[in-house]
Amino acid sequence: MKRVDFSRVNITGGFWAQKQELVRNVTVNAVYDRFYETGRIDAFKCDPNAPIKPHIYWDSDVAKWIEGVAYLTIQKKEPELEKIVDEIVDNIEKNQDADGYFNSFFLLPDERENRFKHRDCHELYCLGHLIEAAVAYYQATGKGKMLKLMCKYADYVERVFKIDASAGFTTPGHEEIELALVRLYECVGDERYLALSKHFVDKKGEENKALTDWADLRYCQSHKPVREQEAAEGHAVRATYLYCAMADLALKYGDTCLKNACEKIFDNIVNKRMYITGGIGSSRFGEAFTVDYDLPNLTSYTESCAALGLALFAHRMLLLTNDCKYAEIVERVIYNGFLSSISLDGKSFFYTNPLEILPYMINKDTSQAVKNQLGLPETQRKEVFECSCCPPNIVRFIPSIANFIYTTDGDTIFVHQFMDSTAQITLGDKVVTVEQKTDYPYTGSVKIAVKGAPVRLAVRVPQWSDAYEGESDGYLYKDMTDGQELCLDFKPKIKLNYANSNVLFDLGKCAISYGPIVFCMEKQDNPAHPRSIIIDTRGKMSLGHSSDLDVMTIEADCYIIKTDDKLYSSKPPRLEKSKATLIPYYAFANRGQDDMQVWCLYK
């Protein structure tokens, strides 16, 4: 399978065009403003007398923002933003060490001696994001300065970590550089970068020292060689970034052993360690995967970056295997556990994405010391975080969302995602225009027109759709003549979903979905507390619209559990017929702090 880069696809309308406009008009500026205020932008000046000392991972925050700017630029020039990026790049050039080293924290006079000493200091992680930004910025603008600077830095890293092996550790504590080096190789064609990526991936498991006093080898995926790993372990973001690189390398090197490990790990995630929203990493302790079926709702961690990382991993697996199950997961993530991370107004962000919120539990204790210990989620999105990895990740992810739509295989164009768009797809020596007209996910109607040459289309039938049989591989194949239009309707229905009985926190409960969208209940839309609402499985369910949120809703017949004033009684509760209202999970917490849940009682 070959990828079709999002730069070849123009999202022209519908659901994702609106999100992309939001990022362009609001989010990219909002994130910049917060970064500027917090000193992240000026940190690149490397002024040892600056009032604010940078943090070891600040460069990565800004790098992801630069990458987002590059992606926006591809569709439409943003001269103001480009000017900011150019200034940052100038500062990198000015302050980069003669040997190629750059990190705004470790360039401080006091910190120079600590370079490449500590495995958890995020230097290679920052470099990875700087490389991704440099590649993206070069591809978007043709400006190669940052790319050159990062090649120099990458060369230095090759010397220190591979040739001389003189660093204080062997592989990074926070992965990212591995996948970035593959990208650098693809951009500049120098196989040394690919080999350096492989070097870092192959060396995983050679370390025998815990990362920190609380983070063991599992935390940074170093508990065994990667080819022997069979389950997703440790810090979920680090993990998915590593798995992305593993999938990349499996493809580049035709490494079956690495591919097998990727498949096992992926299956472990999606069959045993993933929330119905596509959120992963259920524990806030270590922001980590835990054990199979451990998916508590009230204390779900499910970091935004981890959801995004899972989509990136899934797409690489799709390229590696041509299996629609990977595209299914991309869909689950982008409409749910990833999308919930950004507010509807584009200005604020969730670092974690809980499946349930009971505000009273967060508010009940007076002391902040106690609050911090509870492991309960944030109930409101924030404009910036001390560790602000998620907001700029959103800035780079949404403008490049079209990456997930198409792949090609020989003469066949695979359509994995449905977005109103026009694409120029190269098939051998032909360029084919593929136009999708759809208001997906609001309806399941998709019209796909092909111009320029006859092609074979392979359209993924979403797993939630009962409208088409499809082939056994989940795709609907159709030989298209030049100019032909294929009209499909996947006919989404409101469905109840049930979790595996090993998921102890979902027993006796259901989650409601419509097409790819998982819904949730907020108290303010409902006649009683969501926990006291029982969905009537034999009752009516219908679509509606929330005027205050401007999102679709589901109205469902339900019962409300009513009791008298007694604390305990042998009289069974009265069940009162009523109507429940659900909103898309991605839209929760946009109207102040409220009780929310995905999983509901049913009867």
Place this chain on the structure above:
Amino acid sequence: MKRVDFSRVNITGGFWAQKQELVRNVTVNAVYDRFYETGRIDAFKCDPNAPIKPHIYWDSDVAKWIEGVAYLTIQKKEPELEKIVDEIVDNIEKNQDADGYFNSFFLLPDERENRFKHRDCHELYCLGHLIEAAVAYYQATGKGKMLKLMCKYADYVERVFKIDASAGFTTPGHEEIELALVRLYECVGDERYLALSKHFVDKKGEENKALTDWADLRYCQSHKPVREQEAAEGHAVRATYLYCAMADLALKYGDTCLKNACEKIFDNIVNKRMYITGGIGSSRFGEAFTVDYDLPNLTSYTESCAALGLALFAHRMLLLTNDCKYAEIVERVIYNGFLSSISLDGKSFFYTNPLEILPYMINKDTSQAVKNQLGLPETQRKEVFECSCCPPNIVRFIPSIANFIYTTDGDTIFVHQFMDSTAQITLGDKVVTVEQKTDYPYTGSVKIAVKGAPVRLAVRVPQWSDAYEGESDGYLYKDMTDGQELCLDFKPKIKLNYANSNVLFDLGKCAISYGPIVFCMEKQDNPAHPRSIIIDTRGKMSLGHSSDLDVMTIEADCYIIKTDDKLYSSKPPRLEKSKATLIPYYAFANRGQDDMQVWCLYK
């Protein structure tokens, strides 16, 4: 109402005789051995060169153990134990300061300057328990030395805290001395002690400084004057000990305002802040009450001492008001949330008594630092704790359990609890023998015979019983001739109980009880994980017997939730008919670590 002291009641057989024998034969020695090993006994030697430095609250642990020894002695001499107590008392006499001060920690040369400086240092709490021990030991053995020493210490406390007001604080951070001083007054008749108790209670609410950096005024019930308090707040053990003293003083002084506050607080506890087991204090942060209806099961704290404290408070309220609702709570506590604190073999103890255990959640994280943050309960009883307040509290509570059986009012003997026993009850100038023959709580059959004089009996009809109408006040009145026997059968049934719909964690669930006993499900007795079992409310339920635990069981028709291997599916789970087995809550965790729950799904 007048109390009938347990020293007038001999428990002769049945459920409680067995528990009392266990304490006499096993527990009192087991607790002593652990206290000896940990240095708590030798601490009374006050040797500054001793290898182990005592803790500020160690004296209270030993004091409660002495009180337990005294209670055992009343029924049957224990010369070995008495010798140990006499040695401890000799050590107190030898080391007590000339001014009367005694605390094995603050008598250390380095600590002398810190006496009565810090409100959270438990000195007055320790004195309270030493006073209770001294009174009990004097009443049991006639030996008055300890009582004399403690009177001297109490006199010193009166000078420092009331006359000179020269201490570093006004009222103790951990209550206990307030109720102990009432007891001292009752024993020696000196009204100064009653007045000192009142002084401490009246001064509550005058402090304006948090107890520690994490414990606010609410934590130690000092957020407002006691007569203005309307809800149970803060550390649950401290709270109940204070409320006991408030009830005592309301009775002694005829203080209606104090009585009203007690009634409001009690109602708040039992109508809004109490688990079905009688456990209280739902948060491990501060071991505290939180907010109304906040009764999570998986993180329930419910300290053993708090349950016991609630029974003590309830009994005082019964004496103050003559209302059977207080006796109901005593029954709920002693058969459930208190009794679970001791293992069936009498050797080990729960500090906290969870309503649900999911061992996987405790075992899933590798790092101990992480485990400690989770707020999850202990799954196994321990022989001793660093803070070992609960084990000796059990040692003093079970031998004096008969305190709860009777009260008198004029010519009427009130029977509140049902235990196989013989009592000598003074009514004016008559002494009446009341004999109860019962195998309560195994059945509801109770025979009450009266000898010595005609009396009026008022027998509490348990709230769970449908067998008798009773009067509107919940008692069955019967004029008894001398020698007459009253035969009752309360006919306990297996019942399903439902929580108020404001208790968010119990919605859609039921708890099963038989008579006063709340049951729970352990995984090892059942065909599937307890969370996946749905009690069939229209199915059969019957009593059985567990041969390995030697306790009664309940067998209930149920469904098991079965799903296929998928993590999420729109196919509803299959419900497989099966049988669930429940054991009394008090008997959980006696066969190794296991999954346990009180609240079960039902259909």
